[in-house]
Amino acid sequence: MKYSLILDDIINSGSKISDNDWAFATHMYQFSNTVKKNHYKKSFQEYQQKEIINFETVKSPIFQYKVNYEWDVPFPPIKSPSFKFIDLFAGIGGFRLSLQEFGGKCVFSSEVDKYAKITYESNFGEYPFGDIREFTNEKISDKEIDSLIPDHDVIAGGFPCQPFSLAGVSARNSLGLLHGFEDTNKGNLFLDIIRIAKVKRPKVLFLENVSNFKSHDKGKTFELVKSIIEKDLNYSFNWTIINSSPLVPQRRKRFYMVCLRDQSKFEFPKVEGDELALKTILEKKVNKKYTISDRLWEGHKNRTKRNLSRGTGFTAFEADLEKPSKTLVARYYKDGKECLIPQNGKNPRKLTPRECARLQGFPEEFVIPVSDTQAYRQFGNSVAVPVIKKIAKSIAFKEKWCNS
Numbered sequence: 394m395k396y397s398l399i400l401d402d403i404i405n406s407g408s409k410i411s412d413n414d415w416a417f418a419t420h421m422y423q424f425s426n427t428v429k430k431n432h433y434k435k436s437f438q439e440y441q442q443k444e445i446i447n448f449e450t451v452k453s454p455i456f457q458y459k460v461n462y463e464w465d466v467p468f469p470p471i472k473s474p475s476f477k478f479i480d481l482f483a484g485i486g487g488f489r490l491s492l493q494e495f496g497g498k499c500v501f502s503s504e505v506d507k508y509a510k511i512t513y514e515s516n517f518g519e520y521p522f523g524d525i526r527e528f529t530n531e532k533i534s535d536k537e538i539d540s541l542i543p544d545h546d547v548i549a550g551g552f553p554c555q556p557f558s559l560a561g562v563s564a565r566n567s568l569g570l571l572h573g574f575e576d577t578n579k580g581n582l583f584l585d586i587i588r589i590a591k592v593k594r595p596k597v598l599f600l601e602n603v604s605n606f607k608s609h610d611k612g613k614t615f616e617l618v619k620s621i622i623e624k625d626l627n628y629s630f631n632w633t634i635i636n637s638s639p640l641v642p643q644r645r646k647r648f649y650m651v652c653l654r655d656q657s658k659f660e661f662p663k664v665e666g667d668e669l670a671l672k673t674i675l676e677k678k679v680n681k682k683y684t685i686s687d688r689l690w691e692g693h694k695n696r697t698k699r700n701l702s703r704g705t706g707f708t709a710f711e712a713d714l715e716k717p718s719k720t721l722v723a724r725y726y727k728d729g730k731e732c733l734i735p736q737n738g739k740n741p742r743k744l745t746p747r748e749c750a751r752l753q754g755f756p757e758e759f760v761i762p763v764s765d766t767q768a769y770r771q772f773g774n775s776v777a778v779p780v781i782k783k784i785a786k787s788i789a790f791k792e793k794w795c796n797s
Contacts, residue, residue, distance in 0.1 A: 474498030481550035487776035488549040495789035551601035604646040631659040640779035642669035672714040674751035711735040726769035754778035
């Protein structure tokens with residue numbers, strides 16, 4: 394049975410299914426016909442003391458464990474994995490795309506944004522769990538964590554970067570808010586990664602954050618993270634900052650960490666060469682709705698002029714198509730100022746969602762099932778996939794998980 398028909402049958406069955414119900418069900422499907430897929434049924438019953446779904450309301454036998462599923466999604470689970478990973482703060486699956494390519498099987502995913510979950514499921518056939526703290530809060534014992542989260546070789550994820558970004562710190566300071574590890578809602582989520590790692594002891598932590606992570610709070614945040622990983626977790630701590638522009642036509646610097654249980658050194662791949670041109674990812678025919686209005690364009694020009702004269706604030710110019718774009722950000726949906734595409738005889742236009750996908754290195758078959766606004770948010774928050782792939786390939790070779 395096709396996965397899409399399973400989904401349609403559930404939606405039309407009248408069952409009231411919570412997000413976590415559906416997450417457990419789709420995770421169970423991902424285990425295919427192996428005995429281990431019962432892990433999620435057992436875990437869910439222990440966690441919620443109820444059935445995954447009320448089977449009586451679903452007429453077709455879609456939840457019978459021996460059914461064969463046809464994965465009519467672009468990126469189904471691989472059949473013969475060489476390693477397992479969990480995808481935390483999964484977003485729309487940039488890490489998953491990369492790790493699957495080198496033989497990895499995702500056995501657990503988590504993401505809080507409901508629209509990102511829709512995109513993730515549309516592409517991978519799996520609905521992520523929500524807030525990871527449902528699995529790691531102080532009420533959950535280590536034994537329960539060990540039961541709820543399957544064994545894995547790699548923890549992957551770009552944990553929330555707002556508390557560490559330059560813009561985020563500036564905004565929080567001006568508002569008198571907390572940032573970094575003082576931000577209990579986002580900064581401390583790093584500690585939830587550490588708690589899972591302490592219990593499950595994976596071979597590798599593969600993490601990403603903004604480039605400012607190294608210098609945040611005069612380096613104190615970096616030193617704290619390094620100390621926790623090296624002294625509390627007893628893993629090696631290897632890091633680098635990579636600019637994506639030789640791989641995608643976007644200047645996007647990010648901080649990457651590869652931390653190893655065997656405490657060995659990890660050599661990051663070199664990302665070098667000529668920068669790619671923005672023009673290489675542009676669509677030939679673009680709907681006129683992406684052209685910005687006279688009012689918005691005049692506002693951009695006026696604010697740019699004022700801010701240049703006083704030496705502070707944002708500026709908005711038409712992009713140079715022969716060079717990479719500026720960093721794509723989640724707020725791009727608001728006014729497109731970070732990357733305005735020039736048009737002959739017209740106001741400039743915003744990138745289309747598909748162009749944003751290309752700017753982050755997502756393949757053409759990647760499905761974008763959400764509104765333009767949500768798509769801009771999702772791609773602005775995503776990792777640059779080709780960078781993740783290069784690092785993932787180096788990890789796979791080091792751990793002897795791939796032969797190509």
